[in-house]
Amino acid sequence: MPLLDVENLTVTLATSSGSAQAVRNLSFSLDEGEIIGIAGESGSGKTMTALSLMRLLPHKGFATGSIKFSGKDLLAQTNRAYRDIRGNQIAMIFQDPMTSLHPMIKIETQLTEHIRHHKKISQESAHLKALELLDTVKIPDPASALEAMPKQFSGGMRQRIAIAIALACDPKLLIADEPTTALDVTVQAGILRLLDQLRREKNLAVMVITHDLGVLSSLTDRIMIMYAGSEVESGLTSDLLKNPRHPYTKGLISALPTSSISGKKLLTIEGMPPELGQIPSGCAFHPRCAYAKTSCESQIPTSISISTKHRIFCPVNPLVSS
Amino acid sequence: MNELLKISNLSVEYHRNGRKLRAVAGVDLTLAPGEILGLVGESGCGKSSLGKAIVGIEKPAEGEIRFNGNLVKPLDRRGRPTELRNLQMIFQDPYGSINPRRKIGDQIADGLIVAGKPKNEALKISAELLEKVGLGASALDRYAHQFSGGQRQRIAIARALAASPTAIVADEPISALDTSSQAQVSNLLVSLVQEFGMGVIFISHDLSVVRKISDRIAVMYLGKIVEIGTTEQIWNQPSHPYTRALISAIPKADGNSNMPLDLPGDVPNPAFPPAGCRFHPRCPLVQVGCESSVPEIRTLKDGRGVACVLQTSNEIVVPLETIKGR
Ligand SMILES: Nc1ncnc2c1ncn2[C@@H]1O[C@H](COP(=O)(O)OP(=O)(O)OP(=O)(O)O)[C@@H](O)[C@H]1O
Ligand SMILES: Nc1ncnc2c1ncn2[C@@H]1O[C@H](COP(=O)(O)OP(=O)(O)OP(=O)(O)O)[C@@H](O)[C@H]1O
Ligand code: SF4
Ligand SMILES: [Mg+2]
Ligand SMILES: [Mg+2]
Numbered sequence A: 001m002p003l004l005d006v007e008n009l010t011v012t013l014a015t016s017s018g019s020a021q022a023v024r025n026l027s028f029s030l031d032e033g034e035i036i037g038i039a040g041e042s043g044s045g046k047t048m049t050a051l052s053l054m055r056l057l058p059h060k061g062f063a064t065g066s067i068k069f070s071g072k073d074l075l076a077q078t079n080r081a082y083r084d085i086r087g088n089q090i091a092m093i094f095q096d097p098m099t100s101l102h103p104m105i106k107i108e109t110q111l112t113e114h115i116r117h118h119k120k121i122s123q124e125s126a127h128l129k130a131l132e133l134l135d136t137v138k139i140p141d142p143a144s145a146l147e148a149m150p151k152q153f154s155g156g157m158r159q160r161i162a163i164a165i166a167l168a169c170d171p172k173l174l175i176a177d178e179p180t181t182a183l184d185v186t187v188q189a190g191i192l193r194l195l196d197q198l199r200r201e202k203n204l205a206v207m208v209i210t211h212d213l214g215v216l217s218s219l220t221d222r223i224m225i226m227y228a229g230s231e232v233e234s235g236l237t238s239d240l241l242k243n244p245r246h247p248y249t250k251g252l253i254s255a256l257p258t259s260s261i262s263g264k265k266l267l268t269i270e271g272m273p274p275e276l277g278q279i280p281s282g283c284a285f286h287p288r289c290a291y292a293k294t295s296c297e298s299q300i301p302t303s304i305s306i307s308t309k310h311r312i313f314c315p316v317n318p319l320v321s322s
Numbered sequence B: 001m002n003e004l005l006k007i008s009n010l011s012v013e014y015h016r017n018g019r020k021l022r023a024v025a026g027v028d029l030t031l032a033p034g035e036i037l038g039l040v041g042e043s044g045c046g047k048s049s050l051g052k053a054i055v056g057i058e059k060p061a062e063g064e065i066r067f068n069g070n071l072v073k074p075l076d077r078r079g080r081p082t083e084l085r086n087l088q089m090i091f092q093d094p095y096g097s098i099n100p101r102r103k104i105g106d107q108i109a110d111g112l113i114v115a116g117k118p119k120n121e122a123l124k125i126s127a128e129l130l131e132k133v134g135l136g137a138s139a140l141d142r143y144a145h146q147f148s149g150g151q152r153q154r155i156a157i158a159r160a161l162a163a164s165p166t167a168i169v170a171d172e173p174i175s176a177l178d179t180s181s182q183a184q185v186s187n188l189l190v191s192l193v194q195e196f197g198m199g200v201i202f203i204s205h206d207l208s209v210v211r212k213i214s215d216r217i218a219v220m221y222l223g224k225i226v227e228i229g230t231t232e233q234i235w236n237q238p239s240h241p242y243t244r245a246l247i248s249a250i251p252k253a254d255g256n257s258n259m260p261l262d263l264p265g266d267v268p269n270p271a272f273p274p275a276g277c278r279f280h281p282r283c284p285l286v287q288v289g290c291e292s293s294v295p296e297i298r299t300l301k302d303g304r305g306v307a308c309v310l311q312t313s314n315e316i317v318v319p320l321e322t323i324k325g326r
Helices: A046-054 A079-085 A107-118 A123-136 A142-146 A155-167 A185-202 A213-219 A237-242 A247-254 B047-054 B104-114 B119-132 B137-141 B149-161 B179-196 B207-213 B231-236 B241-248
Strands: A004-015 A018-030 A035-040 A062-069 A090-093 A173-177 A205-209 A222-227 A230-236 A304-307 A310-312 B005-016 B019-031 B036-041 B062-067 B087-090 B167-171 B199-203 B216-221 B224-230
Touching: A004 A046, A018 A046, A018 A062, A018 A230, A035 A046, A035 A185, A035 A213, A046 A062, A046 A090, A046 A173, A046 A205, A090 A155, A107 A123, A107 A142, A107 A155, A123 A142, A123 A155, A155 A173, A155 A185, A173 A185, A185 A205, A185 A213, A185 B241, A205 A213, A213 A237, A222 A237, A222 A247, A230 A237, A230 A247, A247 B179, B005 B047, B019 B047, B019 B062, B019 B199, B019 B224, B036 B047, B036 B179, B036 B207, B047 B087, B047 B167, B047 B199, B087 B149, B104 B119, B104 B137, B104 B149, B119 B137, B119 B149, B149 B167, B149 B179, B179 B199, B179 B207, B207 B231, B216 B231, B216 B241, B224 B231, B224 B241
Parallel strands: A035 A205, A035 A222, A090 A173, A173 A205, B036 B199, B036 B216, B087 B167, B167 B199
Antiparallel strands: A004 A018, A004 A062, A222 A230, A230 A310, A304 A310, B005 B019, B005 B062, B216 B224
């Protein structure tokens, strides 16, 4: 049984022109100790997917489908039962670490309160646990770091502290939404190594959302690419990056500065992403797709299997692997 | 001389708990029309502080900035003086820089209305700008909270471009975007540079995009520029040990699961910068004397500037492999 099993997840949000689906019929799963990466167009529903696992969708937003975590359907839990799962078994970190940190409260207080909120242990044990956590995330001199305020740390250090808080209750799943986007590459390398180590040592499952294909390549086992709220392709990291088979994935990879033509211009995917509530019929990508056939305008793509764990949602399947 | 921006001996200081923090510690830079200067460096090294001082939002503690020869004075409540109107900034934080209670269209149109355009024309141009950055015209009537991170970033870009800048400080304009949208936005900046001679200071953690579009690259560490040169020089033969560490930490998107190299050691606190070379506690090539004497930026034979005692001539003394093999 996978740790996380999402089936037909659909997220509906309220917009100024009525309700609209930000995530449509998404299905994926994740095993213990596995790292999955989610990438895709900006606005394609990656954050909403993560927030529905946390049950933190925006006001008037709701999720349908099923999200099974260790066999339990999260969407069916009462709020009270869910509170036990969130932060305890599933934790999340954000692009801006200050989302998880209070600027004016000592690190020690933030860590120990979080621990004691979820675990009935003494202040003394919570203090020891806090020291251990800061050590795990490689904060130098944990004892004095506990005495400090978040604003006394650099962005990379704050992200490490946010990870420490997320790890406080030994979650089984960590959701990281653009965790290194605001950091420089050397600090990013440290965070990536830390996440990889946590997965190896604690069997932590990680769902990392990033647009950085380099981050996906170094950290993840599998990748899922989203467009307009749906999966377009997923597969093992090396299969997907070396042999992208969906036209959209191919476009994303071709837009990398390293794969582009000479000169200063980069390759882009022609056209604009669809707006929420105005998703094109058939394959949502068809207006921008160089390989689209007439049938793509009406036929909603179903998954076709390329190889073990590698599938695309494109019946045309125009890119034969090299 | 043909300089759009000339920054001399610029320092920016903040005061925190009665302590002085020098976020920018004596920076000299120039920007020519039609030039893209990439500005890179560690998180917290002072890139945004430098950028804000350049456009007059942060008051310099020392030094000066000239835009087309005019002194850039810190902005006051009266807003941007006419001679500085074409000097703009795209802010790093698209959450903080967009007003949550005003429609997006009105916020973009502001810059055009200030420049004398009637409201309906300003809104029309705003719609075109939104389209150029990859958002539909329907964004005009929406509010900031209804957009994803990357969508807000594009709104911030459209707003800065509305003022028809001739020089722009673009602070992480593409950090939250997927690769195709990144390409679209950087192509847009490049065409404004190539067609209208706009000058750009491009601050980014995405070093491969910096490499692709910049003419020159400046590398900052803890408030100072440690290396500056043409993109080719910095990329193919990085000289400063910190520049080398940065370049070897870029993760490759090749599907080969290689972890990028990490730079060991603690990121120093800018309130207490290390003595001597500020990089010395983390430098894999540290020499005797680095902990006490401050290396000045020196121009090598190939024209680049480097602040490191190891570099005394055009020869790059230490081969790259010394760092790669760590
Ligand atoms: N509070 C909200 N109300 C209405 N629509 C919203 C709200 N928040 C986000 N949206 C819309 O929902 C869609 C999905 O947003 P989401 O934040 O999941 O995108 P994303 O894939 O995470 O994008 P990015 O890479 O830019 O962060 C977008 O079209 C966005 O405009
Ligand atoms: N308003 C402020 N008050 C006090 N300190 C500040 C302020 N703004 C920035 N700092 C500090 O000044 C230093 C430089 O910050 P700055 O934002 O310029 O760095 P940066 O290079 O842009 O970093 P990043 O890559 O993370 O954006 C940091 O130590 C930061 O904490
Ligand atoms: S289904 Fe059609 S439009 Fe969609 S990606 Fe495949 S070829 Fe392109
Ligand atoms: Mg997002
Ligand atoms: Mg910054």
